[in-house]
Structure formats: structure tokens, C-alpha cells
Amino acid sequence: MTHAQQQGARTMRLALGPILYFWERRVVFEFxxxxxxxxxxxxxxxxxxxxxxxxxxxxxxxxxxxDLAGAGKEVVLSTLALLEAESELSYMRRIVxxxxxxxxxxxxxxxxxxxxxxxxVAGPGINVYNARTLAVLARAGAKRWVAPVELDxxxxxxxxxxxxxxxxxxxxxxxxxxxxxxxxxFTARAHNLSKDECGFVCRDYPAGLLLSTQEQEPFxxxxxxxxxxxxxxxxxxxxxxxxxxxxxxLRVAPQPDGTEEVVxxxxxxxxxxxxxxxxxxxLARHAPYGLCNGHWYGQAGMxxxxxx
Numbered sequence: 489m490t491h492a493q494q495q496g497a498r499t500m501r502l503a504l505g506p507i508l509y510f511w512e513r514r515v516v517f518e519f520x521x522x523x524x525x526x527x528x529x530x531x532x533x534x535x536x537x538x539x540x541x542x543x544x545x546x547x548x549x550x551x552x553x554x555d556l557a558g559a560g561k562e563v564v565l566s567t568l569a570l571l572e573a574e575s576e577l578s579y580m581r582r583i584v585x586x587x588x589x590x591x592x593x594x595x596x597x598x599x600x601x602x603x604x605x606x607x608x609v610a611g612p613g614i615n616v617y618n619a620r621t622l623a624v625l626a627r628a629g630a631k632r633w634v635a636p637v638e639l640d641x642x643x644x645x646x647x648x649x650x651x652x653x654x655x656x657x658x659x660x661x662x663x664x665x666x667x668x669x670x671x672x673x674f675t676a677r678a679h680n681l682s683k684d685e686c687g688f689v690c691r692d693y694p695a696g697l698l699l700s701t702q703e704q705e706p707f708x709x710x711x712x713x714x715x716x717x718x719x720x721x722x723x724x725x726x727x728x729x730x731x732x733x734x735x736x737x738l739r740v741a742p743q744p745d746g747t748e749e750v751v752x753x754x755x756x757x758x759x760x761x762x763x764x765x766x767x768x769x770x771l772a773r774h775a776p777y778g779l780c781n782g783h784w785y786g787q788a789g790m791x792x793x794x795x796x
């Protein structure tokens with residue numbers, strides 16, 4: 489049996505990714521209180537987009553983490569994908585050194601801090617495109633890596649075939665495609681505000697600020713310094729294929745509405761209790777601008793290939 493087959497023989501797990509948007513403190517606490525009862529195995533916590541979003545302190549995230557761990561979830565604390573100041577580096581050091589929970593490293597600074605100190609997950613902010621990168625991360629202590637969303641099936645299969653022994657692979661299976669991070673805040677600029685005096689206007693857009701084309705077609709979501717796709721990426725139709733390739737974990741990104749239904753749909757599809765067509769119908773209900781899956785098939789990410 490090949491390494492990929494050994495991986496595929498394992499039970500595939502379901503993860504709830506970190507909240508990408510800026511939600512009010514009360515909403516975040518309510519969201520995770522509910523998530524404690526959802527059929528997810530892993531929950532990622534923390535701010536990954538903008539350091540100015542400080543509704544929750546480190547102690548708040550640790551309290552939520554403790555509650556979720558008590559509910560039987562594997563908890564992972566995520567770090568920022570883009571650091572610009574010493575204060576952000578200092579906060580990241582405290583997250584990496586929390587002493588209890590695994591971290592998700594979303595830049596190489598976090599990898600360097602964790603190396604030789606604590607096992608970690610190499611998050612989607614780390615660009616993993618070849619086996620040599622996987623080997624470097626494994627030597628540093630990475631126990632799992634999250635594949636870049638733009639990898640197609642063939643590229644992912646090639647990486648999994650050379651994945652270091654004992655390392656796990658995670659795939660972003662539902663949510664807006666994270667396209668870029670920038671030092672500029674596009675949401676603030678849309679309101680003629682500077683980044684330093686943004687007024688936290690991104691809080692007014694719990695699913696991001698929609699940007700449409702001149703033809704009024706939904707195109708992007710502005711999420712502060714991050715740009716997301718308007719359509720939601722959905723790989724529910726290729727779950728069996730991913731399992732056969734050796735993918736260990738599927739990730740669902742939180743949305744302001746319908747996340748529980750999405751999670752339960754994925755769990756049902758993973759367990760063979762919901763067939764693909766029914767799963768896609770349910771997911772489409774929670775995707776106001778449509779679904780996409782083009783990257784998996786080597787096409788433009790915003791395209792939809794009928795796989796159900």
C-alpha cells in the first residue's frame with residue numbers, strides 16, 4: 489500500500505476554519521457556543537486578517553478554546569497572515585507560546601517561532617507548491633499543512649505522493665476563496681478613509697463588502713486588507729476523490745449565516761448519508777453569489793464544473 493493509500497484509509501475529519509470577517513464580540517462568543525455542538529472535529533480560532541480587529545483579547549480566545557476542547561474538539565490557534573509591526577510580532581509570540589494549544593502558522597515568522605518548540609499546522613498563508621517545501625515544514629515540526637486553494641487535483645496528488653511520513657493534509661473545501669492580502673485596507677478606501685483611521689467599517693460587512701463588475705456581476709468581497717471571491721468554493725462533489733488521494737481534513741470557512749447547515753451537509757456527505765446533488769442544493773442556499781470549484785479542475789477558480 490502506498491503512502492497516499494495509507495493516508496486515504498484513515499477517517500477523514502472536518503475542520504471549522506478561523507472567522508475571516510470582523511464580527512462583534514457578542515456574535516463571536518455566540519457562534520462558538522453553538523459550534524461546540526456541531527459535528528466538526530477541529531476548530532481554528534483567532535484573527536488571521538487584520539491586527540486592528542481587537543474585539544477579542546488573547547484571554548478571550550483562550551477561554552473559547554478551553555470550552556471547545558472541553559466539548560471534545562481539537563483546537564488550533566491561528567496567527568496573522570501579514571505582519572507589519574513589532575506589536576503584531578509580540579502578540580504572535582504569545583500565541584505560539586500559549587503552552588496548551590496547537591497553532592496554525594500563517595507566515596514563516598510563526599514557523600520560525602514554532603520550529604523545535606511546538607508542533608504546528610502550516611496554514612493557507614504558507615505557500616506550499618512542492619515537496620521540498622513540505623520537507624522543510626516537516627523538519628520544523630509541522631504536523632499538518634493546508635493546501636493552497638489554487639492547487640488543482642493533479643498538483644495536489646503529486647504533493648501528497650511525496651508528503652513526509654506522519655504529516656497530514658488539509659483542503660479548503662467550502663468558503664470564499666482567499667485571494668490576497670495587502671498593506672492597504674480596501675474597505676476603508678471604499679469609504680474614503682485611511683487605514684489608520686478606518687473606523688472599523690469592515691464590521692458593517694459581516695460577509696465582506698461586495699465588489700461587482702461593470703456588468704453588475706458579483707466578483708469579489710473586500711474584507712479589510714484581504715480580498716475574497718464573491719462566490720463560495722465548494723468541493724463537496726469530490727469528497728471521495730480527496731479521500732482516495734489521502735486528504736485527511738476538509739475545512740469549512742465560517743459565514744455569518746448557515747454555517748451549521750453547511751457543516752452538517754459536509755458531515756453527511758463525508759459519511760455517505762447525503763448524496764452529492766442534495767448536498768449541492770443545500771450549499772447553494774447559503775451562497776447568494778453562487779458556487780465555484782474551477783481550481784480543482786485546473787480552470788479559473790470562479791468557474792463551476794458540474795461534478796454532481
